[in-house]
Amino acid sequence: MRFYDPDGTEYGIPTYPRRLAPGGLATRRQLRAQGLRPGGQPVAAQILWHRYGQLRVAYLYRLDLAQPVRPMTPARWTAHEQMMRARRTCPDCRTQCEYVIPTSLGCCPHCADQPAHTDHDAIAA
Structure with missing residues (x-):
């Protein structure tokens, strides 16, 4: 299966094709929709896919390490x-x-x- 590298041996970090990432991981947009932010944690995994002939990437962060969004002062x-x-x-x-x-x-x-x-x-x- 293309872009399926859960160990990170080929791409350096765990890599998944679209819609096949394991639970407990979320993109920045998904975190924001839940009122969370990465909070300085490193990228845990990535999703790779092709769109219009270009390689696209979405970085994934762990939900258990995410922090609440800071309120607007x-x-x-x-x-x-x-x-x-x-x-x-x-x-x-x-x-x-x-x-x-x-x-x-x-x-x-x-x-x-x-x-x-x-x-x-x-x-x-």
């Missing part, structure tokens, strides 16, 4: 709000949008739709 909420405000502020027009500015545009859609100002415009004026 007022200072952490403030830092989070400042970070989100920066992601919603257009670097060109400095307006704050109600949504996160797309990284593909680099600015708000209104500024992205404006024709670029070139040196030819300055010379003609």
Whole structure:
């Protein structure tokens, strides 16, 4: 069976194909859904699979060593709000949008739709 290496002899750590990992292990997303975090523990195993021709990996952590997620303190909420405000502020027009500015545009859609100002415009004026 491909990617089945429970001893870790071939891949260095225990490796399983998708949906065949033993109980007691979870990915970061699965831990988070349960209100847990890895808590500094090392990776216990991994899941390998191919998707769109690329090798994908998901690391697994032991549930018995997982710790509860740290609660959000007022200072952490403030830092989070400042970070989100920066992601919603257009670097060109400095307006704050109600949504996160797309990284593909680099600015708000209104500024992205404006024709670029070139040196030819300055010379003609």
